[in-house]
Amino acid sequence: MMALPGEFRTDKVTSIEEAVRNLSAQQLAALPPLDDADFHLFGVIIQHFGFIDLNLRRAIEIFYIAKRLPDLASKAFPNLQDSALTDVLIAVIEGMEYGAEPVATVDQLKAIAQCRRYRNLIAHFAAKRYPGADVFVFASKHDRDARKVLGRTLSEHRVHFAVAGRAEFYIMARGLGDLQAWLSTKVPEWDQRYLPQPLQA
Helix, strand or coil: CCCCCHHHCCHHHHHHHHHHHCCCHHHHHCCCCCCHHHHHHHHHHHHHHHHHHHHHHHHHHHHHHCCCCCHHHHHHCCCCCHHHHHHHHHHHHHCCCCCCCCHHHHHHHHHHHHHHHHHHHHHHCEEEEECCEEEEEEEECCHHHHHHHHCCCCCCCCCEEEEEEHHHHHHHHHHHHHHHHHHHHHHHHHHHHHCCCCCCC
């Protein structure tokens, strides 16, 4: 069973996790499917992240050209993993002179990193609903995820699970829209500030 961070955990989610552990394979397969609103919600989150990752990579390119990336990130550029993008930018911002960026910049980047875990759930795990409860049940046979979370490989006929409240994903989708809009304005700001600009004719 995959443990979710505290802000997505409720007594209801914990109770359903216990119930899911005791379901047979047939009962798991019979859980209700997602509805159209769920698919729309997941699509919104994935697309928000598509634009966020685009702008994170644009920002990193700016700081690469400006020679402000940490050494390891500079050597790996442009082949950085998606999961590393916010960490690299946070390192860049924290390495700037005091007051060069608002404190909120790092907070916003950390919020993006936190949301990425849930984006990965909806993008890489199979999802179902749970009867009588407003939650999602996610399942995967991805062994690397199991080793990362459980510290051991999945045994035969075992599945990697996560349970999360549906309402929290709606809240996250709205927040991601705000984060996407914020980042889309920060990238041209960084471009203007840290890269030489062409002379106006």
